[in-house]
Amino acid sequence: MSEQQVEAQIDVWRAAILKGRAVNDTDADELEGHLREQISDLESVGLSGDEAFLIAVRRLGQVDVISSEYAQEHGDRLWKQLAVPSDDDGRRRAMTAMFVFAILAAVLVQVARFCAQIPGTNASWLLRDASFFVLPVLAAYFAVVKRMPWRRTLALGLVVVLLAVAVNLFPLARGGSSEVLIGIHLPIVLWFVVGASYLGGDLRWSARRMDFIRFTGEWVIYFTLIALGGGVLMSLTAAILSPIAPDSIGQVYIWVVPSGAAGAIIVAAWLVESKKSVVENLAPVLTAIFTPLFGVMLVAAAVVYTIGGIARDFDRDLLTVFDLLLLVVLGLVVYGLSARDRTRSAGAMDVIRLVAVVAAVVLDILILVSMFARVGEFGLTGNRVAALGLNFILLVNLAVTAWLTARLVAGRVPPTRIERWQTGYLPVFVGWVLIVVLALPPLFSFA
Amino acid sequence: MNIDKDLVAAMATPLVLAILAEGASYGYAILKRVRELSGGDVEWTDGMLYPLLHRLERLGYVSTEWGVSPEGRRRRNYEITEAGVAQLAEQRKQWATANRTLGGLWGTNFAVAGA
Numbered sequence: 001m002s003e004q005q006v007e008a009q010i011d012v013w014r015a016a017i018l019k020g021r022a023v024n025d026t027d028a029d030e031l032e033g034h035l036r037e038q039i040s041d042l043e044s045v046g047l048s049g050d051e052a053f054l055i056a057v058r059r060l061g062q063v064d065v066i067s068s069e070y071a072q073e074h075g076d077r078l079w080k081q082l083a084v085p086s087d088d089d090g091r092r093r094a095m096t097a098m099f100v101f102a103i104l105a106a107v108l109v110q111v112a113r114f115c116a117q118i119p120g121t122n123a124s125w126l127l128r129d130a131s132f133f134v135l136p137v138l139a140a141y142f143a144v145v146k147r148m149p150w151r152r153t154l155a156l157g158l159v160v161v162l163l164a165v166a167v168n169l170f171p172l173a174r175g176g177s178s179e180v181l182i183g184i185h186l187p188i189v190l191w192f193v194v195g196a197s198y199l200g201g202d203l204r205w206s207a208r209r210m211d212f213i214r215f216t217g218e219w220v221i222y223f224t225l226i227a228l229g230g231g232v233l234m235s236l237t238a239a240i241l242s243p244i245a246p247d248s249i250g251q252v253y254i255w256v257v258p259s260g261a262a263g264a265i266i267v268a269a270w271l272v273e274s275k276k277s278v279v280e281n282l283a284p285v286l287t288a289i290f291t292p293l294f295g296v297m298l299v300a301a302a303v304v305y306t307i308g309g310i311a312r313d314f315d316r317d318l319l320t321v322f323d324l325l326l327l328v329v330l331g332l333v334v335y336g337l338s339a340r341d342r343t344r345s346a347g348a349m350d351v352i353r354l355v356a357v358v359a360a361v362v363l364d365i366l367i368l369v370s371m372f373a374r375v376g377e378f379g380l381t382g383n384r385v386a387a388l389g390l391n392f393i394l395l396v397n398l399a400v401t402a403w404l405t406a407r408l409v410a411g412r413v414p415p416t417r418i419e420r421w422q423t424g425y426l427p428v429f430v431g432w433v434l435i436v437v438l439a440l441p442p443l444f445s446f447a
Numbered sequence: 448m449n450i451d452k453d454l455v456a457a458m459a460t461p462l463v464l465a466i467l468a469e470g471a472s473y474g475y476a477i478l479k480r481v482r483e484l485s486g487g488d489v490e491w492t493d494g495m496l497y498p499l500l501h502r503l504e505r506l507g508y509v510s511t512e513w514g515v516s517p518e519g520r521r522r523r524n525y526e527i528t529e530a531g532v533a534q535l536a537e538q539r540k541q542w543a544t545a546n547r548t549l550g551g552l553w554g555t556n557f558a559v560a561g562a
Binding site for chain 2: 026027029030031033034036037038059060061065066069070072073074
């Protein structure tokens with residue numbers, strides 16, 4: 001056996017020992033040095049390279065036994081930690097910026113609260129405009145960290161200002177449905193602004209948009225986790241304060257909860273970015289768990305609705321429920337795609353996804369048909385148009401997704417085709433939320 | 448003669464510390480010395496030595512530094528520390544006690560032969 005073959009065998013062995021993560025590079029160097037010394041000692045007493053390698057490896061012990069021994073001593077290595085950046089300049093800058101912008105968001109929310117308390121003003125604008133005090137701060141944070149060009153930053157800022165002016169110039173009826181609709185859709189518009197700055201203003205590429213979708217999923221998870229921690233903190237605070245100063249609990253809540261939530265929005269965004277390479281993405285993991293479960297639920301519901309029929313009039317609440325359902329299904333599709341290996345051909349997960357999507361589409365069409373069959377004299381209101389429009393947009397998206405997934409399973413189209421469809425559809429969502437915020441209120445006379 | 452696994456494990460720490468007390472060394476040489484001393488009776492899976500050395504380093508009994516072997520490879524050298532010397536003395540006392548106790552039953556020759 002030649003020298004080269006022994007070298008190749010040593011490489012294979014080294015790769016195997018590094019695989020378990022308990023053994024790091026310097027340990028592997030140490031073990032490899034040991035192995036080589038043993039081999040040359042054995043060769044010097046007359047063994048061939050091949051024989052020497054076999055004996056040396058055997059003496060060193062089985063790879064998995066060594067790995068588990070290292071794992072006992074270095075258990076921490078199996079848990080990847082988020083190290084506070086010290087040497088890496090870019091990451092440190094991001095952390096400083098994160099602190100500054102998180103504090104800024106926290107303070108702005110309190111300023112807004114004070115403005116809303118000024119006597120004689122109508123305080124309902126606060127709920128409607130709340131997102132203006134937080135999400136543009138997040139967009140600015142990304143503009144700074146990602147070094148977005150000035151011109152694009154200014155353009156994006158201008159968009160935010162125009163939106164703010166337009167929405168606040170509307171003579172909205174207090175507590176009317178237009179105001180509620182704006183309150184719900186404005187954060188979504190602004191989230192797309194955040195997306196634009198997250199991508200550094202470069203929105204053209206499908207792969208970049210997919211990054212923003214991935215970011216959104218992870219951000220939701222981190223924010224939820226922080227919110228859970230915050231909930232525990234707040235309830236314990238209340239429990240501790242209640243015996244000594246029960247009156248102060250309300251004050252503490254007013255100060256801490258809005259500011260904490262605003263700051264957490266920035267912190268969660270920073271966490272997603274800095275843990276990107278450290279932790280497995282969670283959104284695709286959750287998607288993998290829930291896609292089959294939702295698939296079963298949707299198929300069962302579709303069967304029941306088909307057999308039983310639906311005796312409901314046009315009902316905005318029911319439509320809203322189905323909007324949410326379709327949104328969830330879309331989320332399952334998108335995050336399933338985001339983790340999909342683009343080079344792999346269709347697998348069982350794609351079939352499950354196809355079943356779930358088809359069931360959702362069938363169910364939604366059943367609902368829409370039965371509602372419209374009984375429409376009679378329903379008039380259009382802002383709320384109804386918003387719910388119906390969203391339903392239509394989601395239905396089109398999912399119907400095409402189902403078609404493409406079926407072709408993927410049949411081996412006719414590559415996986416990237418569905419990804420491009422989803423990322424290409426994002427502007428439709430942007431357009432629709434803009435219509436709801438800017439066009440629907442005037443159309444329905446700001447009711 | 449094959450020595451019981453548990454006994455080898457119990458011997459490991461004092462053995463390694465005692466070898467290092469003779470002078471700084473590195474993994475492969477430590478194992479060679481173990482074989483030499485026991486005449487091959489103490490069978491040790493070579494790979495287990497390193498996690499043990501790392502544990503001794505974490506406990507502060509040995510210190511390490513990277514050097515270069517004659518062939519020009521990176522090599523980690525281990526040196527016993529003061530805490531390591533103290534630990535070795537302590538372990539030695541324990542082994543002497545064990546020796547004496549068993550020797551009382553098995554005859555005085557045992558202690559001499561084992562020393």
